[in-house]
Amino acid sequence: MTAITLSGVKKRYLKNPVVHGVDVTIESGEFVVILGPSGCGKSTLLRMIAGLEDITEGTIAIGDTVVNKLEPRERGCAMVFQNYALYPHMSVAQNIGYALKVSGMPRAEREAKVLKVAKSVGLDPYLTRKPGELSGGQRQRVAMARAMVREPKVFLFDEPFSNLDAKLRVAMRAEVRGLHRGLGVTSVFVTHDQTEAMTLADRLIIMNQGVVEQVGKPSEVYHRPASLFVADFIGSPAMNLVRGFFGEDGHFRHGKGGMIHLPTVAPSLVSQEVSIGIRPELVRRVPANTKDAIAAVVDYTEELGAARLIYADADGSRLIAVDHGTDALGTGMPIHLAIDEADLHVFSQDTGRRIELGAAQRAATNSRINA
Amino acid sequence: MERRAFYRNPILPWLLLAPQLILVLVFFYWPTSQALFWAFTLEQPWGGGNTWAGFNNFLSLFGDTRYWATVGRSAFYAIAATVISMGIALTLAMFVDRALKGTRLFQSVFVWPYAIAAPAAGVAFRFIFAPEAGLIGAVNEIWPGIWNPATNGFHALGMVIVCHAWLGIGYNFIFFLAALQMLPKSLSEAGAMDGARPYRRMLDLQLPLIAPTVFFLLIMNLISSFTDSFGLIDVMTEGGPINATEVMVYKLYVDGFKGLDYSGAAAQSIVLMILVIALTFIQFRWVEKRVHYN
Numbered sequence: 001m002t003a004i005t006l007s008g009v010k011k012r013y014l015k016n017p018v019v020h021g022v023d024v025t026i027e028s029g030e031f032v033v034i035l036g037p038s039g040c041g042k043s044t045l046l047r048m049i050a051g052l053e054d055i056t057e058g059t060i061a062i063g064d065t066v067v068n069k070l071e072p073r074e075r076g077c078a079m080v081f082q083n084y085a086l087y088p089h090m091s092v093a094q095n096i097g098y099a100l101k102v103s104g105m106p107r108a109e110r111e112a113k114v115l116k117v118a119k120s121v122g123l124d125p126y127l128t129r130k131p132g133e134l135s136g137g138q139r140q141r142v143a144m145a146r147a148m149v150r151e152p153k154v155f156l157f158d159e160p161f162s163n164l165d166a167k168l169r170v171a172m173r174a175e176v177r178g179l180h181r182g183l184g185v186t187s188v189f190v191t192h193d194q195t196e197a198m199t200l201a202d203r204l205i206i207m208n209q210g211v212v213e214q215v216g217k218p219s220e221v222y223h224r225p226a227s228l229f230v231a232d233f234i235g236s237p238a239m240n241l242v243r244g245f246f247g248e249d250g251h252f253r254h255g256k257g258g259m260i261h262l263p264t265v266a267p268s269l270v271s272q273e274v275s276i277g278i279r280p281e282l283v284r285r286v287p288a289n290t291k292d293a294i295a296a297v298v299d300y301t302e303e304l305g306a307a308r309l310i311y312a313d314a315d316g317s318r319l320i321a322v323d324h325g326t327d328a329l330g331t332g333m334p335i336h337l338a339i340d341e342a343d344l345h346v347f348s349q350d351t352g353r354r355i356e357l358g359a360a361q362r363a364a365t366n367s368r369i370n371a
Numbered sequence: 372m373e374r375r376a377f378y379r380n381p382i383l384p385w386l387l388l389a390p391q392l393i394l395v396l397v398f399f400y401w402p403t404s405q406a407l408f409w410a411f412t413l414e415q416p417w418g419g420g421n422t423w424a425g426f427n428n429f430l431s432l433f434g435d436t437r438y439w440a441t442v443g444r445s446a447f448y449a450i451a452a453t454v455i456s457m458g459i460a461l462t463l464a465m466f467v468d469r470a471l472k473g474t475r476l477f478q479s480v481f482v483w484p485y486a487i488a489a490p491a492a493g494v495a496f497r498f499i500f501a502p503e504a505g506l507i508g509a510v511n512e513i514w515p516g517i518w519n520p521a522t523n524g525f526h527a528l529g530m531v532i533v534c535h536a537w538l539g540i541g542y543n544f545i546f547f548l549a550a551l552q553m554l555p556k557s558l559s560e561a562g563a564m565d566g567a568r569p570y571r572r573m574l575d576l577q578l579p580l581i582a583p584t585v586f587f588l589l590i591m592n593l594i595s596s597f598t599d600s601f602g603l604i605d606v607m608t609e610g611g612p613i614n615a616t617e618v619m620v621y622k623l624y625v626d627g628f629k630g631l632d633y634s635g636a637a638a639q640s641i642v643l644m645i646l647v648i649a650l651t652f653i654q655f656r657w658v659e660k661r662v663h664y665n
Contacts, residue, residue: 052563071563072564073565078564085560086561087558099564102565102567102575103566
């Protein structure tokens with residue numbers, strides 16, 4: 001079993017820094033997903049682990065070996081590429097068996113192994129076909145079989161599903177998860193699709209502009225985002241983020257004179273520039289006469305079937321609420337919303353980092369993470 | 372919908388076509404028809420009358436052992452020059468494609484030889500290979516008499532072939548580099564992940580995928596070495612020593628212009644033409660079939 005240790009890993013192209021120093025340890029047998037918007041350096045990081053990019057600074061160790069100077073073939077990684085990168089002039093069997101052929105395995109042994117792996121991903125009827133004669137999903141399977149056949153120490157996936165249609169993507173997701181359960185090989189998976197990331201990952205590494213924003217379990221990242229970026233990036237609809245500051249009177253001031261009464265949070269943060277965040281599903285609709293309710297006006301609603309999203313305006317700040325009501329709601333109608341202080345996230349506007357609040361908030365998030 | 376140009380004036384389209392038509396007629400069809408006419412007749416050395424000879428010119432040509440020696444020499448010349456030129460060009464293109472240091476510089480530097488006229492290159496190579504003073508001639512300082520293209524036929528032929536190959540490297544290099552850069556980079560990376568070293572990847576992945584380009588260049592190089600070798604040989608060896616560098620196109624010239632045997636030379640040029648047409652046909656017939664990109 002093999003852990004991957006990245007310490008102070010940096011990447012510069014000429015003078016352009018792309019990855020700014022990453023320190024992460026990927027445990028043996030873990031399925032880690034690197035998630036981030038395009039251009040955040042996630043693929044570069046993966047390719048540095050694979051040995052396809054030089055490491056400008058820092059070290060990467062696979063197991064106990066620092067692999068900075070090792071060629072890809074010496075690192076024991078197998079990779080599934082975004083465009084599959086199948087060899088177009090070789091048959092499916094030749095594609096899968098190429099690594100074994102290069103390693104000098106005798107023909108009979110090789111063919112038996114190729115057949116076994118091809119069977120496990122349902123490719124055995126297509127062994128003599130060329131990649132050009134296969135569907136997208138079948139090509140994807142060939143790419144996976146080609147990675148599996150070498151029995152690598154580490155699997156690397158570089159956005160492997162981005163060329164598949166939505167339905168196939170969900171199916172392949174389940175297959176990759178099943179594969180990982182079966183083989184237990186340390187896996188690193190790069191994607192920009194947060195649903196894919198949340199469903200596949202044991203742990204997530206969230207990157208933005210060459211910096212790791214947060215490392216954690218999917219539920220941790222969702223319920224306790226470490227930065228404004230993560231809070232905004234993870235979750236759909238996105239977290240409500242309202243910019244403002246706390247007054248000494250226990251009110252949070254925002255927008256065009258809006259006030260939210262938050263008596264227990266306020267005292268420690270008086271007059272700091274912050275953003276407060278709350279998940280749309282934790283914003284409740286309450287009757288008009290409720291104490292400390294936030295008065296808002298409906299902008300528009302989005303029907304989702306099981307629920308609806310209310311896009312409301314509260315004194316110039318946008319609040320989204322998940323609502324299970326069935327009453328008619330039209331643009332301009334007044335509504336009242338309430339939030340729990342324990343559900344609140346506070347982020348420093350200066351650093352973009354999370355500000356930890358009291359024990360009540362910690363307990364609330366912990367119970368959600370462990371749920 | 373296809374739109375077809377329509378001219379009210381019936382003469383205008385012909386006028387527009389005229390420059391190209393005249394060029395082709397004057398510089399291809401007219402000489403070819405003359406050559407055909409001469410090849411089947413016997414022309415008097417000072418002109419003034421032809422007699423119909425049927426296939427006699429060809430029969431005497433094919434019965435001539437000296438001609439067959441020339442054909443063999445041409446074939447060797449063509450194969451050797453093509454293999455050397457394409458081999459070196461491919462190696463250089465592989466290195467440039469791998470983006471080693473200085474790639475941008477080499478990309479243009481390697482193409483320059485193609486811009487040099489064959490006779491000019493021939494003169495330069497004569498100096499380089501000159502036994503008494505040239506760069507290669509320096510070996511004579513160590514082992515006297517080991518290198519002399521002026522008297523040794525093998526040396527002379529080798530010298531011309533090397534020069535011919537050198538001239539073609541630029542052309543081959545451009546095509547190879549373009550073909551290699553058309554291949555997705557991830558293919559080579561997948562090969563690297565599968566454990567193949569660069570040389571193995573070249574043989575197993577890159578070469579099969581650029582096969583159409585290899586085939587195209589093979590034919591173009593063969594054609595060029597049958598026809599374009601004239602300028603080099605005329606400047607460097609004039610077919611000598613003792614005919615050791617006399618290839619088909621040079622013998623044709625010697626027989627026609629020095630020996631004044633128009634009919635024999637015409638028959639030789641027809642043979643050479645058929646050879647080139649055959650190669651071109653192969654090129655058109657098969658090159659399309661061998662393509663297998665994604």
